[in-house]
Amino acid sequence: MTADLAVVGAGPAGLAAAATAARLGLRVTLLDAAERPGGQIHRHPAGGPVPRAARRLTRRLPYAPGGRAGTSAPGRAGAPRASAASRDRDRVTYLPGHHVWTVARDGDTWLLHAVAGVDEEPAVVRARAVLLATGAHERQLPFPGWTLPGVVGAGGAQAMLKGGLALPGRRVVVAGSGPLLLAVATTLAAAGARVPALVEAADYTAYARHAAALARNPAKLVQGALHGGALLGRGTRLLTRHAVTAAHGTARVEAVTVTGLDADWRPVPGTGRRIPCDALAVGHGLVPQLELATGLGCATRRTPDGTPALEVDAGQRTSVPGVWAAGETCGVGGAELAETEGEIAALSVTGRTSAALARRRARLRAFADAMAAAHRPGPGWTDWLDGTTEVCRCEEVTAATIREAVDGLGARDARSVKLLTRAGMGWCQGRVCGPAVARLAGHDPAPDRRPLSCPVPLSQLAQPPGAER
Amino acid sequence: MSDVPDAVIVGAGVVGAACAYYASRAGLTVTVVDRGSVAAGTTGAGEGNLLVSDKEAGPELDLALLSTRLWRELAETLPPEIEYERKGGLVVAPDGAALTALRDFARGQAAAGVETHEIPADRLGDLEPHLAPGLAGGFLYPQDAQVQPAMAAAQLLRAARADVRLGQEVTGVLTDRRGAVRGVRTPRGDLHAPAVVNATGTWGAALAELAGVKLPVRPRRGFVLVTEPLPPGLVRHKVYAADYIADVASGSADLQSSAVVEGTPAGTVLIGATRERVGFDRTLSTEALRRLAAQATALFPVLSGVRAIRAYHGFRPYLPDHLPAIGADPRVPGLYHACGHEGAGIGLAPATGLLVAAALRGERPPLDTGPLRPDRFDDTEGDAW
Ligand SMILES: Cc1cc2nc3c(=O)[nH]c(=O)nc-3n(C[C@H](O)[C@H](O)[C@H](O)COP(=O)(O)OP(=O)(O)OC[C@H]3O[C@@H](n4cnc5c(N)ncnc54)[C@H](O)[C@@H]3O)c2cc1C
Ligand SMILES: Cc1cc2nc3c(=O)[nH]c(=O)nc-3n(C[C@H](O)[C@H](O)[C@H](O)COP(=O)(O)OP(=O)(O)OC[C@H]3O[C@@H](n4cnc5c(N)ncnc54)[C@H](O)[C@@H]3O)c2cc1C
Numbered sequence: 106m107t108a109d110l111a112v113v114g115a116g117p118a119g120l121a122a123a124a125t126a127a128r129l130g131l132r133v134t135l136l137d138a139a140e141r142p143g144g145q146i147h148r149h150p151a152g153g154p155v156p157r158a159a160r161r162l163t164r165r166l167p168y169a170p171g172g173r174a175g176t177s178a179p180g181r182a183g184a185p186r187a188s189a190a191s192r193d194r195d196r197v198t199y200l201p202g203h204h205v206w207t208v209a210r211d212g213d214t215w216l217l218h219a220v221a222g223v224d225e226e227p228a229v230v231r232a233r234a235v236l237l238a239t240g241a242h243e244r245q246l247p248f249p250g251w252t253l254p255g256v257v258g259a260g261g262a263q264a265m266l267k268g269g270l271a272l273p274g275r276r277v278v279v280a281g282s283g284p285l286l287l288a289v290a291t292t293l294a295a296a297g298a299r300v301p302a303l304v305e306a307a308d309y310t311a312y313a314r315h316a317a318a319l320a321r322n323p324a325k326l327v328q329g330a331l332h333g334g335a336l337l338g339r340g341t342r343l344l345t346r347h348a349v350t351a352a353h354g355t356a357r358v359e360a361v362t363v364t365g366l367d368a369d370w371r372p373v374p375g376t377g378r379r380i381p382c383d384a385l386a387v388g389h390g391l392v393p394q395l396e397l398a399t400g401l402g403c404a405t406r407r408t409p410d411g412t413p414a415l416e417v418d419a420g421q422r423t424s425v426p427g428v429w430a431a432g433e434t435c436g437v438g439g440a441e442l443a444e445t446e447g448e449i450a451a452l453s454v455t456g457r458t459s460a461a462l463a464r465r466r467a468r469l470r471a472f473a474d475a476m477a478a479a480h481r482p483g484p485g486w487t488d489w490l491d492g493t494t495e496v497c498r499c500e501e502v503t504a505a506t507i508r509e510a511v512d513g514l515g516a517r518d519a520r521s522v523k524l525l526t527r528a529g530m531g532w533c534q535g536r537v538c539g540p541a542v543a544r545l546a547g548h549d550p551a552p553d554r555r556p557l558s559c560p561v562p563l564s565q566l567a568q569p570p571g572a573e574r
Numbered sequence: 575m576s577d578v579p580d581a582v583i584v585g586a587g588v589v590g591a592a593c594a595y596y597a598s599r600a601g602l603t604v605t606v607v608d609r610g611s612v613a614a615g616t617t618g619a620g621e622g623n624l625l626v627s628d629k630e631a632g633p634e635l636d637l638a639l640l641s642t643r644l645w646r647e648l649a650e651t652l653p654p655e656i657e658y659e660r661k662g663g664l665v666v667a668p669d670g671a672a673l674t675a676l677r678d679f680a681r682g683q684a685a686a687g688v689e690t691h692e693i694p695a696d697r698l699g700d701l702e703p704h705l706a707p708g709l710a711g712g713f714l715y716p717q718d719a720q721v722q723p724a725m726a727a728a729q730l731l732r733a734a735r736a737d738v739r740l741g742q743e744v745t746g747v748l749t750d751r752r753g754a755v756r757g758v759r760t761p762r763g764d765l766h767a768p769a770v771v772n773a774t775g776t777w778g779a780a781l782a783e784l785a786g787v788k789l790p791v792r793p794r795r796g797f798v799l800v801t802e803p804l805p806p807g808l809v810r811h812k813v814y815a816a817d818y819i820a821d822v823a824s825g826s827a828d829l830q831s832s833a834v835v836e837g838t839p840a841g842t843v844l845i846g847a848t849r850e851r852v853g854f855d856r857t858l859s860t861e862a863l864r865r866l867a868a869q870a871t872a873l874f875p876v877l878s879g880v881r882a883i884r885a886y887h888g889f890r891p892y893l894p895d896h897l898p899a900i901g902a903d904p905r906v907p908g909l910y911h912a913c914g915h916e917g918a919g920i921g922l923a924p925a926t927g928l929l930v931a932a933a934l935r936g937e938r939p940p941l942d943t944g945p946l947r948p949d950r951f952d953d954t955e956g957d958a959w
Pocket of ligand 2: 584585586587588589590607608609610611612613614615616617618619620621622623624625742743744745773774775776777781795796797798846847887888889890891912913914915916917918919920921922
């Protein structure tokens with residue numbers, strides 16, 4: 106069977122696109138690496154109910170809330186009394202636990218190759234059009250001690266809590282940069298952790314320069330203020346223009362050093378102070394997940410925080426005909442923007458437009474760009490590394506080794522650093538260290554190239570072209 | 575005039591680096607220019623096999639044998655990070671017919687000076703315990719070695735003490751009124767020198783054109799698969815099936831593949847490479863990966879359960895007769911070429927560097943460079959490749 110549209114990613118963007126496309130009569134196949142729909146923001150425990158905010162999106166999936174994902178009920182499409190929702194459901198084939206490792210052109214259709222389930226079974230989906238809604242992952246900037254147990258990603262901590270897992274510690278410093286930190290600190294506090302400090306490398310006053318964009322997004326402002334207020338009431342200190350420049354401890358993190366930064370994020374000598382804690386949740390914004398798109402040759406642009414994202418037109422079309430993109434792949438901007446873009450993309454696949462959605466997207470995108478500009482990592486952060494700091498954890502490559510490759514061996518970008526040091530060659534394929542390595546080589550990161558989006562068993566690669574889902 | 579070098583070398587791949595190294599050892603001063611990083615071109619996409627086993631008797635094998643000696647010397651001089659290892663190649667024949675052909679091939683190589691040992695079927699397991707059963711036999715080539723290509727290029731360049739200009743694209747070749755080369759043009763200014771070496775690999779045709787001459791270098795794409803790290807010793811040699819040799823020598827544009835399987839110091843196993851002429855197409859070919867994976871798992875069934883964590887590709891600098899262009903270009907005084915090494919440029923780099931250094935000094939080359947003449951395609955009509 107050939108789907109009219111294959112959607113990769115069941116976060117807000119992909120779900121909105123799949124639901125809209127189904128409503129417009131397309132047969133949609135929706136694939137996601139995760140077992141549960143909702144993407145990063147709507148993480149929820151396996152077996153638990155879909156969060157209320159996500160239910161609106163998942164209603165039109167062949168998916169029973171609280172239960173396991175299923176296939177659509179057979180034979181309902183023709184039933185005269187079937188509700189609109191169930192009719193749409195019948196047009197969506199939802200494939201959870203399917204990690205798409207590449208998308209390949211085959212004549213005038215597309216083949217999506219996936220590794221499916223814990224047994225890593227092969228799966229191939231054929232579709233006339235593709236929508237990439239693969240979201241983003243968290244940006245990590247290394248610092249001495251960041252590999253200690255107890256140091257966790259800020260978004261990761263958030264996702265763990267939403268997934269029903271335990272708190273990373275009792276006394277958790279939240280640090281890094283970006284609006285997500287406020288949400289993370291609030292969630293941690295609500296779950297019973299003490300958050301002695303929220304350490305933000307940028308300066309919220311930078312928002313003032315973009316007052317116009319912010320004023321058009323009152324909901325965001327209120328949400329932000331609420332987060333801040335709730336935290337400050339619980340004894341959390343808000344330290345802007347500061348960074349955690351070292352984590353201390355032997356078996357696990359016991360304290361962090363927090364240092365003042367100048368406008369370029371360079372640590373200001375003499376401003377360091379120690380804050381005891383038993384966990385650190387740290388993240389420096391989000392980075393769009395682009396490898397499927399760059400593998401297809403989709404053009405990218407640089408967002409105001411220096412990160413590559415997909416270039417799309419008014420209809421969310423990428424530069425490759427037949428391939429659309431929506432959500433954080435087109436630039437980090439939050440769940441509401443992702444959903445809006447998903448809807449616009451689905452309309453566009455069927456040749457439709459919506460002026461109202463276009464206006465909403467413009468407003469939210471302006472806001473996202475303002476935030477991105479405010480939280481763009483300053484080049485001076487590399488000053489808080491010491492030579493022995495491991496920048497690439499998979500291959501254990503230190504900052505000194507990388508600097509030697511750049512200064513002594515002729516590396517000028519992340520790729521040549523990788524070739525000369527193995528930084529980025531390990532299991533995560535540079536997802537974690539990529540932005541940091543690029544900066545150490547003196548550049549903003551180039552668009553990721555990762556021909557295999559995830560590890561693929563050789564037995565699967567070796568299979569002749571065969572059955573499609 | 576003291577700041578004018580004896581030569582400008584365009585290209586900081588392994589070949590340009592080796593040219594710089596041997597030129598400076600010969601007492602010449604050189605400037606190396608590259609539009610990207612060191613090893614940013616095909617050298618960064620190559621596998622680092624230094625093979626004699628896949629070359630039939632002839633000019634390329636002579637170059638390879640010279641290089642084999644030079645790599646051994648370099649391994650003593652350059653830091654251990656170049657990961658030089660004489661691990662040997664093992665070529666296996668799936669059936670009797672293939673074994674007979676392989677035997678003939680090896681006999682010719684032995685006459686040219688290659689060390690070969692026939693390994694009967696029942697002894698293959700001693701060399702490679704995880705090899706598939708049922709193979710007809712094979713040949714061991716102890717001279718086959720390997721190196722980490724990007725690191726080798728970087729260390730050669732460093733040892734050359736050359737003036738290295740990275741991130742500068744050569745956009746013109748400067749000539750004087752009589753047509754002789756006097757340097758190159760870059761967006762950051764002109765670099766003057768009485769000699770210019772074209773070591774731009776797959777982009778060699780474009781550089782030649784800047785100097786007003788034809789050199790038909792074309793890209794031949796190759797994919798490589800890299801597995802997750804595995805316990806050491808799983809694959810001990812460079813192992814490949816005999817049909818690889820036919821692929822290397824073929825000029826067909828179609829996809830060809832014969833997987834060379836080998837372990838690396840990092841524990842990953844490399845499987846490569848395919849060959850096809852599709853221009854500079856950067857999209858992934860699942861068919862290329864399928865063939866590599868199928869051939870590797872046929873040779874080593876234990877790999878079936880192993881995951882590939884990475885795939886990469888590069889564009890080999892291909893010349894129609896599979897031989898590089900090395901030496902002075904008789905059409906333009908002062909222009910030299912060192913490009914078009916296709917799938918063997920890592921291996922052949924030192925010999926190339928030595929020949930170029932000799933040519934720059936006007937000395938007799940250590941071997942006959944007639945078949946490598948850069949102007950040998952002048953009679954080729956049209957553009958049939
Ligand atoms: C760790 C983390 C935590 C976050 N927490 C919050 C929060 O608490 N509050 C908030 O407002 N925002 C949060 N965000 C931001 C929020 O996730 C986004 O604004 C929003 O979810 C973007 O929606 P999306 O549909 O573009 O992408 P996502 O929600 O990221 O969805 C992308 C989906 O694509 C799937 N995918 C990716 N690649 C493949 C592939 N190759 N094959 C198959 N599937 C694939 C992923 O499994 C994922 O489900 C968080 C982001 C991250 C990274
Ligand atoms: C998949 C694959 C596997 C391979 N495996 C092996 C192997 O195992 N063993 C082996 O021996 N060989 C192998 N090869 C072949 C080998 O990689 C090449 O032959 C070799 O790297 C060529 O080196 P080079 O220095 O000539 O070219 P390159 O490394 O491409 O260097 C040329 C340089 O010139 C620069 N340049 C080009 N134009 C300009 C300009 N106008 N101005 C400035 N700079 C310019 C480029 O930036 C580049 O850095 C393999 C190739 C591939 C693709």
